[in-house]
Amino acid sequence: MGEGHSGEYRDLVVFLAAAGVVVPLFNRLRISPVLGFLAAGVLLGPDGLGRFAQTHGWLSWLTIGDQAQIRQLSELGVAFLLFMIGLELSWERLKAMRRLVFGLGMLQVAVCTLAIAVVFMALGQPLAGAAVLGMGLALSSTAVVMPVLAAQGRINSETGRATFAVLLAQDVAVAPILITVTVLATLAQASGAGGGVEPAALGRALFTLVPAAGGLFLMVLLGRLVLRPMFRSVARAQHRGEGRELFVAACLLVVVVSGLTAQAVGLSMSLGALVAGVLLAETEFRREVEVAIDPFKGLLLGVFFIGVGIGLDVDAVAADPVTVLGLAGGLILLKALIIFILARAWGLAARSAIEAALVLGPAGEFAFVVLTTGMVEGLASPDLTRKAMLAATLSMFAVPVLAVLARVLTKRATLPAEVEPKGLSPDTAVLSPDGAVLVVGFGRVGRLVGELLAEHDQRFIALDADPVSVRAGRAEGFEVYYGDAARPEMLTACGLESARALIVTMDSPTKVDEVVKAARALRPDLILIARARDDHHAARLYALGVTDAVPETTEASLQLAENTLVDLGVPMGLVLASIHERRDGFRKAFQAAAPDGRGARPARAFRTARQVAQPSPPRPEST
Numbered sequence: 001m002g003e004g005h006s007g008e009y010r011d012l013v014v015f016l017a018a019a020g021v022v023v024p025l026f027n028r029l030r031i032s033p034v035l036g037f038l039a040a041g042v043l044l045g046p047d048g049l050g051r052f053a054q055t056h057g058w059l060s061w062l063t064i065g066d067q068a069q070i071r072q073l074s075e076l077g078v079a080f081l082l083f084m085i086g087l088e089l090s091w092e093r094l095k096a097m098r099r100l101v102f103g104l105g106m107l108q109v110a111v112c113t114l115a116i117a118v119v120f121m122a123l124g125q126p127l128a129g130a131a132v133l134g135m136g137l138a139l140s141s142t143a144v145v146m147p148v149l150a151a152q153g154r155i156n157s158e159t160g161r162a163t164f165a166v167l168l169a170q171d172v173a174v175a176p177i178l179i180t181v182t183v184l185a186t187l188a189q190a191s192g193a194g195g196g197v198e199p200a201a202l203g204r205a206l207f208t209l210v211p212a213a214g215g216l217f218l219m220v221l222l223g224r225l226v227l228r229p230m231f232r233s234v235a236r237a238q239h240r241g242e243g244r245e246l247f248v249a250a251c252l253l254v255v256v257v258s259g260l261t262a263q264a265v266g267l268s269m270s271l272g273a274l275v276a277g278v279l280l281a282e283t284e285f286r287r288e289v290e291v292a293i294d295p296f297k298g299l300l301l302g303v304f305f306i307g308v309g310i311g312l313d314v315d316a317v318a319a320d321p322v323t324v325l326g327l328a329g330g331l332i333l334l335k336a337l338i339i340f341i342l343a344r345a346w347g348l349a350a351r352s353a354i355e356a357a358l359v360l361g362p363a364g365e366f367a368f369v370v371l372t373t374g375m376v377e378g379l380a381s382p383d384l385t386r387k388a389m390l391a392a393t394l395s396m397f398a399v400p401v402l403a404v405l406a407r408v409l410t411k412r413a414t415l416p417a418e419v420e421p422k423g424l425s426p427d428t429a430v431l432s433p434d435g436a437v438l439v440v441g442f443g444r445v446g447r448l449v450g451e452l453l454a455e456h457d458q459r460f461i462a463l464d465a466d467p468v469s470v471r472a473g474r475a476e477g478f479e480v481y482y483g484d485a486a487r488p489e490m491l492t493a494c495g496l497e498s499a500r501a502l503i504v505t506m507d508s509p510t511k512v513d514e515v516v517k518a519a520r521a522l523r524p525d526l527i528l529i530a531r532a533r534d535d536h537h538a539a540r541l542y543a544l545g546v547t548d549a550v551p552e553t554t555e556a557s558l559q560l561a562e563n564t565l566v567d568l569g570v571p572m573g574l575v576l577a578s579i580h581e582r583r584d585g586f587r588k589a590f591q592a593a594a595p596d597g598r599g600a601r602p603a604r605a606f607r608t609a610r611q612v613a614q615p616s617p618p619r620p621e622s623t
Contacts, residue, residue, distance in 0.1 A: 014044055014064050015306060034144045037302045038397060041309015048314075064310060074307040077300030078369060079259045079273035080293065081143065085171040086277020087290055097165050104162065104346045105169020108360075111342065112138035112335050119334070120384075128184045129380035133388055135177045136370030137331055140360040142167045143305075144399045148359065152403060159355040162348055166339070166360055174366055175271050181373050215265025219258065219272065223279040227254065231285045235467035235482055251293045254280070270369060284470045287463070287493045288483040308368060312393045316386065327391035328362075332398065336361035351410040358406040362395035436461045438499045440485040440515050441506035442473045445531060449503055450478055463494055486514035488522055501527035509533045513544060520545040535586070554586055 018040035026036030041064075042048050049063050117134030121127065145163060154160045234250045254276050262272025280289055317324050336357040343353035368389060375385045437453055437460040439446050446462060450473075453460045462480040464470050473480035483490045485504075496502065496519060504515050512530050519528055529548045532538035538549040558579050565575045 014062065015303060018044060018302075018306060033302075034141075034305055035397060035400060037305035038309040038312075038393070041306035042312050042314070043309075044306070045310035045312070064306070073300060074304040075269055076256075076259075077302070077304035078365070079255055079269045080296060080300050081304075081365070082174065082270040083255050083258075083273040083277040084290070084293065085142070085174075086274045086279075087281045087286055088168065088171075088277075097168065100162060100165030100346070101169045101172070104342055105166040106173070108166050108339055108342055109138055109170055109173045111338050115334060115338060116331070119330075123384070125381065125384065129374070129385075131184060132181055132370065132374035132379045133385070135180065136367040136374065137363050137388065137392060138335070139170045139174070139177075139364040139366045139370075140167060140335075140362065141364035141396055141399065142171065143365055144362075144396055145359050148400050148403045152407070154355070157352070158348060159352040162343060162346075162352060163356045163359060166356070170364070170366075175274055177366075177370060178271050178373070181370060181379070184379055185374075211265055215261065216271075216275065219261055219275055220279065223258075223276060227276075227279055228283050228285075231280075231283065231289075231482075232467050232471070235285065235288075235470075239466055247288060248292045248296075251289050252296065255293070284467075284474050284480060284482045287481040287490060290493050291483065291487065291489045294489070304365065308365070308393055308396075312390060313386075317390055317394075320387065324387055324390045324394065327388060328394040328398075331363060331391060332358075332361040332395055332402070354410055355403075355406040358402040359399060361402065362399050363392035364396070367392040435459065435498065435500055436495060438463065438485075438491075438494060438496065438502045440464075440502065440504045441531075442469050442478070442480050443505070443507070445507075446503075446505040447473065447476075447478075449505060454478075461494055463490070486511060486518055488518045491515075491519055491522060496522055496526070499523075499526065501529065504528075504530040506531065507533075509537050512537075513540065516541060516544045516546055535589075538586075539589075548587075551586075554583075558583060 018037070026033055026039070044062065044064050046063075113131075113134040115134075116137050117127075117130040120130040120133045125133065145167060149160050149163060231247075231250060234246050237246055255273050258272040258276035259269035260272070262275070263269050280286060339360050340353050340357035343356055344350065348356070371380070371385050371389050371392070374380045375382055437458055439450050439453075439460050439462040442450065442462040442464040443466070446464070446469075450460050450462055460479070462473060462478060463483050463485045464473070464480060465482070465484050467482055470480050470482045481494065483494070485491060485494075502515075502519050502523075504512050504519075506512050506515070509532070512532070516528060516530055519526060524545075526547075528546045529550070530541050530546045532541055532549045532551040534551055534553045538551040538554070541549040562575055562579050565578075566572060
């Protein structure tokens with residue numbers, strides 16, 4: 001009995017061991033953790049240590065035996081990936097990147113699909129099978145490429161922006177591709193066993209999608225009606241201190257229920273999760289959902305990649321290495337050539353076009369979803385499809401090597417220096433709210449700060465842990481998100497890395513301190529202005545590294561004194577000069593607590609006095 005129960009958990013223990021040992025080892029070696037999962041799958045699968053488990057019984061505790069269980073978890077991992085992709089597909093982001101996404105990205109998907117399909121048709125595949133193979137292999141790996149570029153510090157470069165745009169276009173294309181595979185499968189079944197497509201069967205095939213379309217419409221409708229109220233209820237409970245696990249549970253519930261609902265109406269679980277992510281992307285809970293779901297997505301994706309590694313049949317590769325390696329190499333070369341030509345036509349520098357082409361050349365994780373679906377539906381030859389999946393796996397292993405090769409080639413080649421093409425300028429805001437000011441706390445003080453920033457054309461993003469304040473801010477048209485800014489991952493999700501400044505307006509000194517500590521640890525160079533309760537709190541904030549602290553009691557006293565002096569008839573210029581001198585005196589006293597190396601800022605009273613003595617001419621009114 002005990003042995004049976006231990007056997008049920010053995011695969012889970014092996015997976016956690018891989019996640020806790022193999023992946024950190026790859027990270028230490030500065031290799032993508034995705035490759036760590038893939039390598040762990042190969043090592044722990046039946047073609048790795050598993051082939052010796054029968055002769056050495058103890059090795060069975062180091063291998064994964066229940067591949068069906070891993071496959072089910074892998075499907076859930078892909079659903080989480082699609083859910084996260086859906087969160088990225090906000091209308092605002094797509095609009096900002098429309099030229100790259102719907103131009104370069106969509107054209108890449110279409111041209112690569114067509115080219116790969118033509119090659120497979122030349123190899124004797126029917127149209128439906130070639131189309132499925134083309135659509136599956138035309139996609140690249142977001143899960144592998146983006147971490148590799150991030151490790152090289154290339155995310156915000158021209159290469160990173162263009163690559164992300166192409167990957168985003170591929171993510172948008174996933175849903176139409178999955179629907180197309182369903183249509184092709186129905187057409188193939190209606191046309192007979194040959195896999196050919198008869199136009200007469202098109203109407204019947206499309207009719208079979210009516211339940212799926214109805215189910216999809218129902219999901220969207222219910223999502224719009226239910227998701228926001230549900231998360232508001234959870235957020236209110238969390239704001240009352242009833243536990244962060246409620247939000248995590250709500251996120252898991254949405255992913256699983258949306259996936260199962262999609263399956264019930266004949267669609268894939270991944271497509272249902274994608275729809276749920278898109279619906280949540282337009283809500284104020286988007287950032288909190290990203291942070292809450294990210295650890296689960298990472299682990300379940302790890303299961304997916306371990307499953308991919310387990311599926312790498314080393315014996316099959318060894319039995320026909322020419323075909324498998326030829327497919328992998330040919331796929332990379334064909335896609336890289338097409339992407340390079342399209343990137344140059346879209347205005348990318350030669351250096352960036354080479355780098356983007358090489359990292360996008362290999363296949364991606366959705367190749368296995370599309371090809372497996374096509375093979376199950378009988379659209380493509382099982383033998384050739386398995387070899388194509390082996391080639392896709394090997395090509396994914398090559399992404400880090402190709403990224404390094406691209407850097408070497410572009411450094412040695414006599415290419416023009418990378419410049420920012422004019423044609424890409426409208427699409428540069430792709431990965432984060434670049435250049436925005438972050439306002440933490442959107443109550444009375446935060447709203448006034450935001451209104452003044454907007455009045456002077458300064459873009460800002462607000463963050464608040466009170467769902468009522470968030471709802472009120474969004475009702476007024478401001479970009480406000482729900483979340484706890486004291487968590488470093490939340491600040492990162494809101495774009496702290498590229499933010500111009502952070503303003504903390506909360507009235508709780510403890511929470512202000514926590515946010516300041518988290519932000520300063522992430523960005524030592526950040527302009528950080530915080531609201532302080534009193535003089536002592538201001539001194540403590542300077543010790544924590546703020547650029548400026550504004551104590552409420554001091555400012556209230558100075559305002560009272562200013563109004564009194566003006567009402568008593570003292571000239572305004574003298575009053576302002578004395579008030580600013582006194583304010584700078586307080587600031588110098590507070591800054592005495594600042595860490596070494598963070599010198600006092602220039603006094604403002606002197607600048608104000610000069611402006612009073614020599615007033616500048618009035619500025620013309622703006623139209």
